[in-house]
Amino acid sequence: MNITATFDALILADGLFPQRKQIQDLLHTAPVLVACDGATRHLLDIGKMPDWVVGDLDSLSDTLKTRLHDRLFHNPDQETNDLTKAVQFCVARGWRKLLIAGATGLREDHTLGNISLLLEYLPLVQSVQMISDFGVFTPIAQTSVFGSYVGQQISLFALSSQTRLSSQNLKYAIQNQGFRSWWQATLNEATADTFSIELHTPDAGLIVYQVW
Amino acid sequence: MNITATFDALILADGLFPQRKQIQDLLHTAPVLVACDGATRHLLDIGKMPDWVVGDLDSLSDTLKTRLHDRLFHNPDQETNDLTKAVQFCVARGWRKLLIAGATGLREDHTLGNISLLLEYLPLVQSVQMISDFGVFTPIAQTSVFGSYVGQQISLFALSSQTRLSSQNLKYAIQNQGFRSWWQATLNEATADTFSIELHTPDAGLIVYQVW
CATH class of the missing domain: 3.40.50.10240 (Thiamin pyrophosphokinase, catalytic domain)
Incomplete structure (x- = not known):
């Protein structure tokens, strides 16, 4: 949950x-x-x-x-x-x-x-x-830790291509990356019972989607 | 249609x-x-x-x-x-x-x-x-004319906040404007049996949504 x-x-x-x-x-x-x-x-x-x-x-x-x-x-x-x-x-x-x-x-x-x-x-x-x-959408404006389960599908949506972020405990690691299209950060996967998203551009914000 | x-x-x-x-x-x-x-x-x-x-x-x-x-x-x-x-x-x-x-x-x-x-x-x-x-989604990369009906609800989605556009025959006129969030160009309305979208930044592209 x-x-x-x-x-x-x-x-x-x-x-x-x-x-x-x-x-x-x-x-x-x-x-x-x-x-x-x-x-x-x-x-x-x-x-x-x-x-x-x-x-x-x-x-x-x-x-x-x-x-x-x-x-x-x-x-x-x-x-x-x-x-x-x-x-x-x-x-x-x-x-x-x-x-x-x-x-x-x-x-x-x-x-x-x-x-x-x-x-x-x-x-x-x-x-x-x-x-x-x-699923569940959570908007964030700063580095955040999420509860998850191994294999949980995670999709991230940046409203701005300026948004840069890094991840921990996601199968496809994100390191100070931006995304120009909505599909690009979809269908990632949690590898542990928590994962974290670090936002390098907090002004832009990010929306984190977790399937149930 | x-x-x-x-x-x-x-x-x-x-x-x-x-x-x-x-x-x-x-x-x-x-x-x-x-x-x-x-x-x-x-x-x-x-x-x-x-x-x-x-x-x-x-x-x-x-x-x-x-x-x-x-x-x-x-x-x-x-x-x-x-x-x-x-x-x-x-x-x-x-x-x-x-x-x-x-x-x-x-x-x-x-x-x-x-x-x-x-x-x-x-x-x-x-x-x-x-x-x-x-509804119907149509992606465009250049100025485009759409068939419509008076009162048809129209929503526009720019994947980049750099995208700038203008409109003709939409109730809420858009003049060389960009949009930083997805909701900002939603729920517009066609005022005639056609409307047009002029893209000033064709590289970025735009997605036009028309309800049935």
């Missing part, structure tokens, strides 16, 4: 609803569960009431709005997506260890956008991770 | 099998249908025999290998993924207008990797596009 051991709030975005049991368990046990607008219906389908619903609330029926009236947070900002609104909502309430689910898996442009937003959220929070049925 | 009007070969990768009728129709009518290894089983499930099966063939049972023996192309290269092997296979046979389906939707690192590979394929082919149930 690579997700942050504890988190203050779990945000469910309106992408593909997670089927993996571990994630559904987290939805049921999260200290605070924040649904992005349309994601609410998936929670109700599994018998779980969100603590908060954040967004422009366009995708909620009037019946649902009445039923959830004590937990709606309306933010009509058209310049920001619902995931960012939910993150801002949590940060404003002091919940600064965040876990995000349901943010990938449908429209690919939403998937790519949401993954890259992790690096925007990083300075606002104490920790943030994104989980899906397939 | 934004896919290239004609193509020589359709490659089915082993990501999420497309459910959209238009794509399944293309699988049935493609002049040549090339399956990446494990994608074969999905084709057989819909009663379609691939013309070629390319990859390391690890995911085919012996029974299936016997049944398909006249159309297997074994490429055991561990440094290249099955999608790239299929593209190389097509290019070697002179099929240089390519359409790719099933390359997104499961593991996110495969999705990101495959999308970025489009820019690697571009110099090898006459045209290449990637389609999913949600």
Whole structure:
């Protein structure tokens, strides 16, 4: 398991609803569960009431709005997506260890956008991770150590080709290297129960992906 | 419809099998249908025999290998993924207008990797596009005009922050601009039945995404 051991709030975005049991368990046990607008219906389908619903609330029926009236947070900002609104909502309430689910898996442009937003959220929070049925994304802005298992597939995504990094305990060692395309640092492998990524250009940040 | 009007070969990768009728129709009518290894089983499930099966063939049972023996192309290269092997296979046979389906939707690192590979394929082919149930990716290395419809959502992905571009007929005009993060050029909108992207830094290339 690579997700942050504890988190203050779990945000469910309106992408593909997670089927993996571990994630559904987290939805049921999260200290605070924040649904992005349309994601609410998936929670109700599994018998779980969100603590908060954040967004422009366009995708909620009037019946649902009445039923959830004590937990709606309306933010009509058209310049920001619902995931960012939910993150801002949590940060404003002091919940600064965040876990995000349901943010990938449908429209690919939403998937790519949401993954890259992790690096925007990083300075606002104490920790943030994104989980899906397939893996866990962790944004980093400094040298970081990750729990892993031998053979775990690891992919790294630098948003800037200026980003330079080194690795320890990865099968294909990275030594002060940059990557010009997204595929270039994919499908690496952990060789121990931890691995580390050293960032030589912390300003740019990096997104680390671990399969479950 | 934004896919290239004609193509020589359709490659089915082993990501999420497309459910959209238009794509399944293309699988049935493609002049040549090339399956990446494990994608074969999905084709057989819909009663379609691939013309070629390319990859390391690890995911085919012996029974299936016997049944398909006249159309297997074994490429055991561990440094290249099955999608790239299929593209190389097509290019070697002179099929240089390519359409790719099933390359997104499961593991996110495969999705990101495959999308970025489009820019690697571009110099090898006459045209290449990637389609999913949600949208169509087109890589470009020069100023390009796209068919669209008013209100069609358009997202642009530059792999390099050095890439500079301008747009015509997009709701949020881009004028000699670069983008440092993937989300920054997402969720634009076509304002007419065509739009164009002018690339001021053709070396870097750009990936254009249009929702269906």
